[in-house]
Amino acid sequence: MKHKTFRWIPAVLLAAMLLAGCGAETAPPASAAAPASVSAAASASEDRPAQKKPGADGRRTEQTVAEPPALPENWEQQVLTEWMAVTAVTQGESYAPADRNESFTLRLEKAEITGTVTVSFIRETYVSPQIQSAAETRTGELNAGAVTGWDGEKSQGWNLTCLSEDGRSRWMISMMEDGSLLMQSTGLKKDGTVWYVFRRTTAWDDIGFAAIPRKLWGTYRAGDEAAKGIRWMTFLPDGSCCMSVEWDGWSGILTGTAEGTQGRIEDGTELYFTLTDQNGKPCEFGAILLNDDGSPSGCSLKYRAGEVLFDRDTRPVYWKNDSPDLTLVP
CATH class of the missing domain: 2.40.128 (Lipocalin)
Structure with a gap:
């Protein structure tokens, strides 16, 4: 009877020890456990936008936005x-x-x-x-x-x-x-x-870099294809010009430069040129009549070939040649 009475003690002690060991492994340490209020605050802070930080003077500051370019008035x-x-x-x-x-x-x-x-x-x-x-x-x-x-x-x-x-x-x-x-x-x-x-x-045109007005730069063809006189004329920015002239009994190329002087007449403004032919023989007179917008509206030329005097004083219509690849043949 005495031995039977204490036989259950080792079994009870063993069970108690096993239960104590399992509890030690599953329970988190006190330092790792966070209060429920702290966890909730951390989760909520991720959902909220970042708060403005106070500046040196204690006021809250905002991030500066780049201002648009400062444009001149009008x-x-x-x-x-x-x-x-x-x-x-x-x-x-x-x-x-x-x-x-x-x-x-x-x-x-x-x-x-x-x-x-x-x-x-x-x-x-x-x-x-x-x-x-x-x-x-x-x-x-x-x-x-x-x-x-x-x-x-x-x-x-x-x-x-x-x-x-x-x-x-x-x-x-x-x-x-x-x-x-x-x-x-x-x-x-x-x-x-x-x-x-x-x-x-x-x-x-007020800057004065060239004698020929800017709007006159380019090549112009005679409006009347059947008319004698100037077939086409080209004005270059450096003040030089080139004209293809065809009269009865004479045709050729006249080249020259603008004189830089203009004269106002009833029909517009005349721009004067010093022109010579291929042999260096000068014209007695040369002028281009300009419209108010600077485009040419006619030409006055006087040229002597031998004993024959060619005088042209009409005002056919010219227009600028807008085809850069078109070469005008004299």
């Missing part, structure tokens, strides 16, 4: 128009395109998307009696930031950036304090960056 009226280059700078050399019988025209127009401008860059080379022309149109994006020119001068605090379709060429356009436009062109030529300074075409 920006569209000042910028969205046609411009012509008065100066080009490449590899440190500055020149007037008109002196090389070239012209660079920049046309800025309002685009459909707000903050963008349609930019057309037109390059023309005048080789009498032919005009070679090329044009490219891009979309310019309005950005804040000045453009620094080749001479270190900075523009106003905005620019139009235009990229080519392949992204290899870039135009950056901005306005200088004197009202001119500055364009930086990169990637188009092997010599790297080319700078252009533009003036509004309405003010170009």
Whole structure:
């Protein structure tokens, strides 16, 4: 009986020890357990937006948003128009395109998307009696930031950036304090960056770079194909001209330069020329009659070939030859 009484004690002790060991493995340590209120706050903080932090003065601050470019007053009226280059700078050399019988025209127009401008860059080379022309149109994006020119001068605090379709060429356009436009062109030529300074075409004729008005540049053909006299005439930016003349008994080419003097008459303005033929013989008189818009409306010539005097004083209609690939044959 005595041995039977204590036989259950080891079994009870063993069961108690096993239960105590399982509890030690499953219960989390006190340091790892977080109160329910802390867990809820951490979860809620992930769903809420970040709070503003107080600044040095104790006030809450917000992240600054970039301000739009500072545009000049009446920006569209000042910028969205046609411009012509008065100066080009490449590899440190500055020149007037008109002196090389070239012209660079920049046309800025309002685009459909707000903050963008349609930019057309037109390059023309005048080789009498032919005009070679090329044009490219891009979309310019309005950005804040000045453009620094080749001479270190900075523009106003905005620019139009235009990229080519392949992204290899870039135009950056901005306005200088004197009202001119500055364009930086990169990637188009092997010599790297080319700078252009533009003036509004309405003010170009007042700058005085050439004796021939800008609107007269180009080639004009006689309106009456059957009429004798001048068949066509070409006026170049450097002030030179070339005329193909056909009279009964004589035909040839007259070349010369504008004298830089004009005279107002009842029918318009006369621009005077010093003209010679292929042999260097001068005309006795030469003048082009200009309309008020600068286009030619007629010509007065007096030329003596031998004993015969050819006098032409009529005003046929001329128009500019818009086909750059058309070569007019004398």
